[in-house]
Amino acid sequence: MSERRLRQLLDSTPTDERAEARAWELVHAAWAEREPRRxxxxxxxxxxxxxxxxxxxxxxxxxxxxxxxxxxxxxIGIEHAEPALFRLPATGRLLVAGPSGTWVVAADGSxxxxxxxxxxxxxxxxxxxxxxxxxxxxxVTPTGAVHWTLSRPQIRFPRWGGTRTDTRIAYLTTxxxxxxxxxxxxxxxxxxxxxxAPVAPxxxxxxxxxxxxxxxxxxxxxxxxxxxxxxxxWVSAAYADPRALAWSPDGTQLALAARTxxxxxxxxxxxxxxxxxxxxxxxxxxxxxxxALLRDREVLVRQDGRLRALFVPPGGRLSGLAWSPDGxxxxxxxxxxxxxxxxxxxxxxxxxxxxxxxxxxGAFPSLSGWAS
Amino acid sequence: xxxAQRGSAAALEHLFRHHWxxxxxxxxxxVADAAAAEDxxxxxxxxxxxxxxxxxxxxxxxxxxxRIVVNRAIDWGRARTLRRxxxxxxxxxxxxxxxxxxxHAQRLAAALAGLGPEQRAVIVLRYLLEYTPxxxxxxxxxxxxxxxxxxxxxxxxxxxxxxEEVE
Numbered sequence: 004m005s006e007r008r009l010r011q012l013l014d015s016t017p018t019d020e021r022a023e024a025r026a027w028e029l030v031h032a033a034w035a036e037r038e039p040r041r042x043x044x045x046x047x048x049x050x051x052x053x054x055x056x057x058x059x060x061x062x063x064x065x066x067x068x069x070x071x072x073x074x075x076x077x078x079i080g081i082e083h084a085e086p087a088l089f090r091l092p093a094t095g096r097l098l099v100a101g102p103s104g105t106w107v108v109a110a111d112g113s114x115x116x117x118x119x120x121x122x123x124x125x126x127x128x129x130x131x132x133x134x135x136x137x138x139x140x141x142x143v144t145p146t147g148a149v150h151w152t153l154s155r156p157q158i159r160f161p162r163w164g165g166t167r168t169d170t171r172i173a174y175l176t177t178x179x180x181x182x183x184x185x186x187x188x189x190x191x192x193x194x195x196x197x198x199x200a201p202v203a204p205x206x207x208x209x210x211x212x213x214x215x216x217x218x219x220x221x222x223x224x225x226x227x228x229x230x231x232x233x234x235x236x237w238v239s240a241a242y243a244d245p246r247a248l249a250w251s252p253d254g255t256q257l258a259l260a261a262r263t264x265x266x267x268x269x270x271x272x273x274x275x276x277x278x279x280x281x282x283x284x285x286x287x288x289x290x291x292x293x294x295a296l297l298r299d300r301e302v303l304v305r306q307d308g309r310l311r312a313l314f315v316p317p318g319g320r321l322s323g324l325a326w327s328p329d330g331x332x333x334x335x336x337x338x339x340x341x342x343x344x345x346x347x348x349x350x351x352x353x354x355x356x357x358x359x360x361x362x363x364x365g366a367f368p369s370l371s372g373w374a375s
Numbered sequence: 376x377x378x379a380q381r382g383s384a385a386a387l388e389h390l391f392r393h394h395w396x397x398x399x400x401x402x403x404x405x406v407a408d409a410a411a412a413e414d415x416x417x418x419x420x421x422x423x424x425x426x427x428x429x430x431x432x433x434x435x436x437x438x439x440x441x442r443i444v445v446n447r448a449i450d451w452g453r454a455r456t457l458r459r460x461x462x463x464x465x466x467x468x469x470x471x472x473x474x475x476x477x478x479h480a481q482r483l484a485a486a487l488a489g490l491g492p493e494q495r496a497v498i499v500l501r502y503l504l505e506y507t508p509x510x511x512x513x514x515x516x517x518x519x520x521x522x523x524x525x526x527x528x529x530x531x532x533x534x535x536x537x538x539e540e541v542e
Contacts, residue, residue: 006502006530009483009498009502009530009533010502010503012483013400013404013483013498013499013502013503014400014503016400016403016404016483016484016503018395018396018399018400019399019409019413022399022409022412022413022416022417023395023396023399025413025417026391026395026413026416026417026420027388027391027392027395029417029421030387030391030417030420030421030424031384031387031388033421033424033425034384034387034424034427138450138451155411156411156414156415156418156447156450156451157414157418176414177414177417177418177421178414178417179410179413179414192410194410
């Protein structure tokens with residue numbers, strides 16, 4: 004075969020107009036969300052870099068730096084910061100994942116590394132964990148035994164739903180929604196649906212033997228569908244900058260955190276009611292239906308239609324939320340202080356902190372769930 | 376590129392439309408899976424958009440994009456090979472109807488599929504994207520001799536397979 008002929012054949016490989024349209028929608032959305040910035044001058048960049056390094060070194064190495072951290076702790080009411088995770092304040096097992104892999108933490112503080120997975124979540128009854136490395140989806144037991152694996156490119160946000168006897172796992176590959184059965188068979192790519200925004204899909208907790216999934220499109224529309232039947236139940240209006248989705252424990256409400264508000268949808272009709280609280284980054288329902296909202300520097304709880312602040316650190320950004328299985332404790336993270344903060348929400352107002360999290364896990368992990 | 380960096384949506388669209396077909400084709404020819412090719416090309420463009428402000432305008436956009444596309448496609452191909460070893464007979468790759476190459480191009484795609492992902496990548500970079508062996512060596516961080524040998528072996532293999540099919 005001549006090189007010219009080979010070039011002709013390669014050039015005649017057909018492209019896909021629908022793929023191009025989907026990609027353009029996504030690329031344009033990503034471009035529209037970015038904030039153009041001026042190029043800083045090299046000198047300014049150097050000064051900033053030195054300042055940042057100096058600040059980190061001061062805070063992490065010096066005695067005065069440690070004193071500042073302690074003062075911050077006292078001022079926010081942390082009665083005692085344990086130097087290591089000796090135990091959880093409630094029963095259950097905590098799942099965390101990050102650059103150093105996925106870990107299960109038992110109530111007595113013992114930790115088990117499940118593997119080199121950067122994202123993970125519990126199965127509906129806490130019997131298994133679904134975990135994702137960049138190009139691999141895996142289900143593993145809490146003792147680390149691999150059940151099955153599936154290779155797909157750029158896997159994110161694996162979420163497991165269903166009943167004890169029939170489960171499904173949803174995940175994203177870049178912007179495509181996939182659903183696979185809990186035993187690893189029948190993986191489908193929801194090709195006909197609009198591209199997914201980088202928000203974890205959420206399974207409706209329903210006792211009936213059916214599977215209902217919610218995800219957010221790149222336009223910011225919440226879509227609720229039955230993947231087994233291939234039917235879409237409802238699609239919401241578009242909301243700017245969607246960040247998180249969560250179902251209420253009884254499956255009657257679906258909450259969406261967007262840039263300027265939290266939206267509560269009726270599960271059956273899709274009718275929306277807005278809670279005007281801006282900048283919510285994460286949300287999580289307690290087993291009794293209370294809704295915890297995480298903002299940059301604040302944890303709020305919504306109960307009976309009223310919002311109250313639960314925790315406001317004077318410095319440092321918060322990340323992550325996880326309710327204990329009994330709903331009495333809420334865990335959040337203060338990565339800048341290298342701490343986990345346990346907030347008591349029932350029977351008292353204690354705040355317990357655990358330090359040196361990064362050293363205990365190899366890197367500071369993200370909270371992925373607290374199962375019974 | 377300059378106008379896209381300054382915030383022109385039209386310039387960004389021009390950049391996307393100009394580079395998408397080759398990026399998608401390159402990914403498709405390396406991974407031989409339409410859904411994966413779409414993901415790889417799409418994610419490569421997203422990476423480009425996220426890094427738009429930091430991009431050095433004096434450098435051409437194409438080679439930078441192609442480096443991302445081809446390296447991701449090679450990684451995907453390796454991961455799939457590994458999966459075959461782990462779970463032979465598991466759920467097959469979903470193939471979207473009407474999106475597979477047809478005719479001569481289909482035969483070529485089938486012949487390419489018989490090569491390893493690294494070899495496919497070298498063929499695609501040389502004969503679809505028109506890079507010289509020296510440029511390919513730089514893009515893939517390989518010795519030039521390795522690029523030349525992969526090209527030669529890849530071409531020989533393609534010629535053999537395509538000739539057998541015709542006969």
